Amino acid sequence: LNNSDFVSYQVEILDWKTKEQLCFLDKVNPKPSIKLDPKGNSLRDEEILQHLPVGTTATLYFKDLGPQIGWTTVFLIEYTGPLFIYFLFYFRMPFVYELDERFTSSPHPVVNLACICHSFHYIKRLIETVFVHRFSHGTMPLRNIVKNCLYYWGFAAWLAYYINHPLYTPPCNIYVFACLCYSHVNFFVFIAYGKKQINFAVIMFLVGSKTRKIPYPTKNPFTWLFFFVSCPNYTYEVGTWISFTIMTQCVPVGLFTLLCFIQMTVWAKDKHCTYLREFKDYPSLRMPIIPFLL
Incomplete structure (x- = not known):
């Protein structure tokens, strides 16, 4: 003590x-x-x-409550780690793979595209943390930051190790797979942008008030998922990782996507139940995270 x-x-x-x-x-x-x-x-x-x-x-x-840490600081720490950890493997630092100069870069376009997508995702998260997010609770127990960082940083290192490994090869014809990757990059960016629009829609709907309200779709088509789910930001988030999994065809990415889906489903169900409990006129068509199913 x-x-x-x-x-x-x-x-x-x-x-x-x-x-x-x-x-x-x-x-x-x-x-x-x-x-x-x-x-x-x-x-x-x-x-x-x-x-x-x-x-x-x-x-x-x-x-x-014990030692606490602000949520903004928590997110900045969690999301900065994966961004830089991935670069260690992407640039194949000598202490990572211990290879000679012939293996300092990858000949496969998917490796470069994966780095762009992964970096874009976490840079977007950092920007949202600073300029967009509003937190209902000011702090989190300090001990949780270790657990959260092990999850985000550990998975970033694991999937980056395999995607950027010199022996990594796409599972089919390189040209066909490159076209497939390109389409999924576009889809990845599309749904990532949709998630950002959902966050902005919620902020604009609640601006100037701390009173909890039912979020509704706006004229922005990216917010129309609110017609069907309570937490479209989680729907978009899972969608980005499904796209990333298809693009990289990497088992660690698939496992990370599965765990993300399970955790976000738990969060979405809790939030959905809270909405049903607080608002008697809550739209009955909405599901927690997957339209018409879950």
């Missing part, structure tokens, strides 16, 4: 207008969240006493 484990704070709560002291808290943990029930969810920043299920006497519980 370090000294910070023994630090406690004194918290003085004042009326924002008159500056009159309302109460004084002694020995407050430095990393708390506030709850109405010990086993319930933490209260959101915008919630007020009048709207909480309490009487004239309210009992609040403080929970130690």
Whole structure:
């Protein structure tokens, strides 16, 4: 334990207008969240006493959240790693494959296209993190960053190792496969752009308000998936990795795509259930992630 484990704070709560002291808290943990029930969810920043299920006497519980890290920082760390790790294998650094000068580049167009797609995907994610994303929770437990980085960074290294390996060859005629790759690059970019438009649509729909609302399609055709699914951003995300799997014909990429689909399906179902619980008029045609199926 370090000294910070023994630090406690004194918290003085004042009326924002008159500056009159309302109460004084002694020995407050430095990393708390506030709850109405010990086993319930933490209260959101915008919630007020009048709207909480309490009487004239309210009992609040403080929970130690432990070391935290901001979500923007989390995403920047998670997405920067795969971007640079992939380049280590793409440029075939000597300490990676230990090969001579004859193997410093790949003769196969698919390898170059794969690098372009992979880089585009994570650069887009970094830009969205800084300029687009809005987070409902400000922080995440610090310990989770290790698990998340092992997942993103580990898979990036694994799939990059095989795609950029000197012995990697496309599974069919190179010219036919190059044409196939080109079509899938276009599809990859198309659905990646669609995911970006979904994020912008949600932001514009909620701009100026912290109130949760039902997202609806706009005139932008990339948002029309909202007619059929609750989380079209996940649908587009899975689509990009399916395209990347078909383009590279690489088993590690296929496994990563499968795990992405499973995880995003879990997230989509949770969000879909939340929408159904909060909005009585929620569109009945929508499914969590796959139109008409799932």
